[in-house]
Amino acid sequence: MKQTNVPNPATSAELLETLQSARADLTPELAKLANFLLENPYEIGVNSIRQLATKAEVKPNTLVRLSRSLGMDSYEAFREVFRDEIRQGRETYPDRARWLQSLAQRGEIGALYAASAESAIDNIVSFFASTDHHLIEVAAKDIVAARRCYVLGVGVNNAVARNFAYLAGMAIDGVRALPQGGTLPVDGIARADAGDILIAMTFRPYRREIVEAVAVARAQGVPVIAISDSLACPIMADAQHRFVVPTDTPQFFISTIALTAFFEVLIAFIIAEAGEDVVTSIDAYHAQRQALGIYVEDKDWQT
Template structure:
C-alpha cells in the first residue's frame, strides 16, 4: 500500500495537529524525508510526540521507516512550493520542450505505482453501469471534465456536466439517485463544492470517483474510489494535466472495453448523426 493510500485511510481519524503534519509532508516531502521527527514537528509547530503518533497511525514502527518510505515514494515525483516561476527562471528557452517532456515522462513512468489496472477498470465499470453520470471540474480541471463528458456521451450515456455556480450545482445534484456515478477532480486543494458533492452522492447512493494528485490522500469526506498519482516527475517543476489526462483516457478505453459491442454501435450511430446534421 502506498503512503498516499495510508494517509487517505487515516485522514478522517487524524487530529488537527496530525493533519497539519500530513499536509506538510505532502507539500514538502524533502523536508520530512531529510530531517527527524523533531525537525518536522518544529517546522509545523507541534510537539515531537505528535509526529511519532502520526507515523504509528500510518503503520510505521519508527520515523526512520516512515522517512524511508517517503523518500522512495515522493522525492522523485513531488512538486514543492517552487512552481511555475522557478521553472521558467531556470529553463533556457531552447530546452523548454525537452525538459517538460522529460519531467512528464518521469511521472508517467511511475503512474502504475499509485493507480492499479483494477482501479481503472472499477471506475470505468461503475460509470458505464450508472443510469446517470455527474461530472464536475473546477479551474484547470474543467478541461478534463469537459473531455470526460464528451467521451461518455459518445458511448450513449446520460452525462450531466455540472456548473460551478452553487445554486446550479444544488439543482443538478438534486437529481442524483442510487446507482448514479459522480466523477470529480481535486488538485492541490479540493474545489469549494467538493465536500457537499461527495456528501450528496453518498446520501443518494451514487458512487463517487475522484481523480487527484498526492493531495487526494487528505480529502475529506473520502470518496468511494480515489485515483491519486503525482502530477510531476521533477521536484522543481510546475504541475500540468498530463498525468490526470492519462488517467482519464485509461478510464475511457476501459469503459469502451466493458461494453465493446454497445460502444461501437453507439459510435457508429453517432457518425451517421454527425453526417445528418452536417
C-alpha cells in the same frame, strides 16, 4: 489513536491511504502532522525525524507516535517506504508566475522547455507506476452500472470533463459534464441519487465549489469518484473511488497531461466493460458521419 491494520510490507500508497482514512480519529496534533504528510508525501523519504518535524511544525515524538499507529516499528521504518519517491516542494502560483517572467527576462526559455518536458514525462510515469489498473477497472464498472454519470470540473478541468463526457457518451448514455452554461456545479446534481455516480476533480489550491458540490452529492447518497493530486484533498474523504494524479509543472497552471491519460484509460475500460454492443454502436456512429460527409476524404483535397 489505536494501531491501524496496514499490509506488511506496506507501500507508500497503502500507508497514505490508511492515514487518510484515519484522520478523523486522530488527536489535533497527529491530525496536523497527517495533513502535512498527505500534502507533502515525498518530503518523508528525504528528511530526518527532526527535519520533518520542523517542517510540519510538530514535535519529533509526534512522528514516532504516528509511525507506530500505522504499524511501523519506528519513524525510520516509516521513512524507508518513501525513500524512492523524492520530489521538489510545490511553489505557489504567484511564485511560479514571477519565476516564468524571470526566465524570459534572462533568455532562459530553453531551460523552461526542458523543465516542461521533464515534468510532463515524470507525471505520466508517476501516474502509471503508482496507479493500480484494477482500481480503474472497478470504477469503470460502477460508471457503466450507474443510471447517470456526472463529471465535474471547473477552470481548466472543465475542458477535461467535457472531453470525457463527449467520448464516454459514445459508449454509454447519461454522461453529463458539469457545470453547464451559467449554472453552479451543485445545480447539476440536484436530482442525483444513489443510482447515479459523480466524478469530481480538483487540485491544489482546492476549489470551494467542487468541495461543496461533492458534500451535497454525498448527502444525497451519490457515490463519488474523487480525483486530486493529494489524498489530503477534502473530496477524497469517504469517496467510493480515489485517484491521485500528479500535476507538477514549472508553469503557472497545473499540468493536465497525466489527468488526460487517466481519463483515456477510464474511457477504454468503460468501453470494454460495456460490451460488444457498444463497439458496434460506435462503429455505426462513425459510419453515419462518414455517410453524411462530415469527414474530409482524400479526394476532397487531392488535385
